[in-house]
Amino acid sequence: GAVVSQHPSWVICKSGTSVKIECRSLDFQATTMFWYRQFPKQSLMLMATSNEGSKATYEQGVEKDKFLINHASLTLSTLTVTSAHPEDSSFYICSVGRGNTEAFFGQGTRLTVV
């Protein structure tokens, strides 16, 4: 399967600041990466599809100006949570998929906004 590296694994930030999360595909050139969010005891929810060289596609209800996605190369996508608030505290996970098959996930980033 694909090897996906996500950084940082956890971050604590103050309310109003911005946080950047990186997702790297280490052994596969990914034209598309995916960002999920998971609240405690909830399922994974797709936030957006990150497209290399073009704008990300956001799911309904996800604010594109708050969750900035940059996919500048075939191996790196970044998610920036801008002006973070406590309600943004969650587990953020990126993934890569090979064609129409399964998803391979990064290690996830636990964001806590205080």
Place this chain on the structure above:
Amino acid sequence: QKEVEQNSGPLSVPEGAIASLNCTYSDRGSQSFFWYRQYSGKSPELIMSIYSNGDKEDGRFTAQLNKASQYVSLLIRDSQPSDSATYLCAVKGYGGSQGNLIFGKGTKLSVKP
């Protein structure tokens, strides 16, 4: 709205027993089905994938798919305490990208020594 339903559990089984996890889905056009295991605080890892009706076995794990009933299950034989985790069922529609991957809320499995 496309949905994937799982019993949230917790499902508790004794060590060595068979754990049976079930999942139903609403979209009849679904083509690909996956079971992921997620330990607390960790990201999901793929356990099994199944694409056609019937059973698929991999070690202690068996996935079963019945498209007519829109039902997919995962059996874990000889359950071990290390199998204690939340198991996510995921379903993908025909064609398209991973964006069509819909997850259930997961079933929490507890294997008692």
